[in-house]
Amino acid sequence: MEKRDYSLTEAWGEAVQVMxxxxxxxxxxxxxxxxxxxxxxxxxxxxxxxxxxxxxLVRPSRFTYGLVDLAGxxxxxxxxxxxxxxxxxxxxxxxxxxxxxxxxxxxVIPARQVHSPIIDQCLLHYECKVVHKNDVNPQMLxxxxxxxxxxxxxxxxxxxxEVVSVYGVPDFRQRASGLRL
Ligand SMILES: Cc1cc2nc3c(=O)[nH]c(=O)nc-3n(C[C@H](O)[C@H](O)[C@H](O)COP(=O)(O)O)c2cc1C
Numbered sequence: 001m002e003k004r005d006y007s008l009t010e011a012w013g014e015a016v017q018v019m020x021x022x023x024x025x026x027x028x029x030x031x032x033x034x035x036x037x038x039x040x041x042x043x044x045x046x047x048x049x050x051x052x053x054x055x056x057l058v059r060p061s062r063f064t065y066g067l068v069d070l071a072g073x074x075x076x077x078x079x080x081x082x083x084x085x086x087x088x089x090x091x092x093x094x095x096x097x098x099x100x101x102x103x104x105x106x107x108v109i110p111a112r113q114v115h116s117p118i119i120d121q122c123l124l125h126y127e128c129k130v131v132h133k134n135d136v137n138p139q140m141l142x143x144x145x146x147x148x149x150x151x152x153x154x155x156x157x158x159x160x161x162e163v164v165s166v167y168g169v170p171d172f173r174q175r176a177s178g179l180r181l
Contacts, residue, residue, distance in 0.1 A: 039091030124168030128161025
């Protein structure tokens with residue numbers, strides 16, 4: 001699929017809408033290059049340490065957790081509206097037992113600058129190198145968030161990824177909102 005470069009924030013508004021509506025796909029890979037994908041519903045984009053940073057929050061129970069922790073990079077892929085059932089699948093099945101790419105016919109291709117690959121069918125890609133990670137600290141968290149989101153004490157690790165490349169289909173805005181030109 002033809003892709004063009006995007007600036008850091010150019011398409012983030014639409015990407016957040018997709019994240020809120022269905023979810024984004026975070027891809028990581030082990031040392032041999034074997035990839036895994038999981039759905040994320042929470043992420044931030046901004047500037048920290050004078051770097052463009054995307055944060056992803058991953059619970060220790062996810063197979064993805066160990067992969068990102070070891071590999072030190074990940075990609076965040078914005079799915080097209082017709083991939084909603086795939087997003088749901090990747091958000092309920094684990095890479096420990098499933099090859100989600102094969103099962104849902106997701107095409108994996110190398111990223112430009114990181115070890116973790118991208119999903120070709122997705123509309124937009126953020127390539128991220130982990131520059132910091134930090135565990136959510138219940139002692140410093142609002143009590144209602146602790147009780148609403150952490151009944152099992154599985155506090156997320158927040159991965160701060162320096163965004164080293166953003167690219168996607170030329171008509172991302174229209175396609176992300178389900179419109180076709
Ligand atoms: C819409 C949606 C959003 C999700 N967001 C997150 C998230 O931000 N962080 C997280 O740790 N898990 C999140 N999950 C759960 C993981 O995607 C799910 O546990 C997945 O099966 C983990 O896959 P893995 O074990 O292959 O890493 C989300 C699930 C869905 C359906």
